[in-house]
Amino acid sequence: MNLWYTAPREQEVERGKIQGIYERSVVVGKNYMDPRYQILENLKVSYNYFKIKLTAPGTPVPKLGQFYQIRCSTTTDPLLRRPFSVHRFVQLGNIAHLEILYRVAGKGTEWLSNRKKHEFLDILGPFGNGFILDEGNLPLVIVSRGIGIAPLYAVGEEVRKRDNKREIFILMGARLKERVFYESECKSLGKVFIYTDDGSTGFHGRAPDLLLHLLQEKKLPEKFTLCACGPAQMLKELDELSVRFGFRGQVAMEDRMGCGFGACLSCVCPLRVSEIVINEQWEKPALQWSEDGTQVFSLVCKDGPVYDLNEVDWNEWTA
């Protein structure tokens, strides 16, 4: 991992202390900024959902499901970087275009939504584990709620690119009709099922209700693999359905993060001791076991943010 940059503050620039680590910087007005992450566009997609497109270094190529830590402030309030999953990454030789789909949910994302074309961003990453996409070619069922579609669209797009014949089903929705977005984009990938909590469009209910309905009505293939992203309660119920119906899945988790690179130990996610998945792509270097070996915590930033649906201890996570 060698992708990092932080912009020095104005007074440091004035003091002429720019040396060494800022060598690849450029002067923009009075600020030295990283030229690698420049905004190409930052547009409202719908409701409070935005899409930002940036220039980015061509390497390392982020894995789908990985995240970047973006500084969403030039002051100490908001203070911490905000994690954003990769939505799309398009390589163009030495540089690339990075797209991030985000929801304005607070001060940090509000600040981000006000950034204009040509401005630069202070970004660290990519961090974490990605989705494992080469698990046979079972039909793929994507389950998302709200902004959860951000990393999942990329999964669908990659699967479609690799195998044009593989079936993709997308269950997506939100609380109400006005907040359902990205439907037309998803329709280009596969069969889309919409749900809303209030029934204002599509299926009346939440994502797990819709999945259960489709399973009972035999509208999904008998065997499939699932990728999901959304609120903890939704993921917990998907886990219960996976046990009942015998399918496997992967989930992208989100949590408040301190650093994003394994130093602060803030983003712990409890795992089920007997279900831990460790393989070449998911090394899980940060597991912390209790002394008696009956409990284990992982770090979302290092051991996640993508997990096997069954390995997360959902009761502890949602307690």
Next chain:
Amino acid sequence: MNGRPDLSVHIGKVSLRNPVMPAAGTFGYAIEFAPFIDLNRLGAILVKSVTLKPRLGSYPHRLVESPSGTVCTIGLQNVGLQRFIEEKMPFLRQLEPPLIVNIAAQSVEEFGELASRLDKVEGIHALEINVSCPNEKKGGMQFGIDPELTYQVVKAIRKETDLTLITKLTPNVTDVTVIAKAAVSGGADALSLISGSLAMVVDIEKRRSRLGRNLTGGLSGPAIRPIAVRMVWQVAQVVSVPIIGVGGITCAEEALEFIIAGATAIQIGTYNLVDPTSLIKTIDGIEGYLVRKKIRSVRDLIKTLKI
């Protein structure tokens, strides 16, 4: 003025090439920052709290942001002494700056045992004593809010080791100078202050703490900086041992506030998470200030607050 200013300082028996080091718990085991900075430029390396046995730490969720700060409860999650020595020390030994290991325990005896075992480990230069942890024998009361307990802990550790001892003081007390004096009479070579200020953030929709079951956490970051500067100044009036100032520092100017108020060295904590290069920028910035002010040594700046 000819030549570069002298940034070196002494903390007990330890010589630091500059007064800037990370704060415990925000720097992992140092290796996490190797991709971002040259660790050998730091005044000292300070690693997160080590306990005798591995600790799982607090339940999720552990962190919530507040204005210019974070409220955080990690609960001393760490790999335990044995794995620390076997897995973390080989990397830490390769680094040039002196190594300070933060230690935490649930009883005076446990502190003593930790010190005795770390005393025999090659490559450790100082121990920072975390007295903000709860004492199991006294019903979970923090050692660091009681002068007698603080004295006993430091004394028990002093008995076991000649390593430089730094006692880290909590701000959650009425009069920090009483605890500071108790730590020094117990045998502390230096004091570091402050650790997090106990805090809570409420989710009004769920009527729950934003830290869930953990309820409370330590407030750190720029929000607590003026309190930390005040406490460093107060303690500097009553003890003669070196003080390490810590609390919300993000840059050289803020580090210098602590040094002028009475600190010999400073630690950066929360801001490491935001800008992993802030330690290096702070070292450069302190040097720049000394050049600008034509001050030959940073030691000439310590405790120079005009009253």
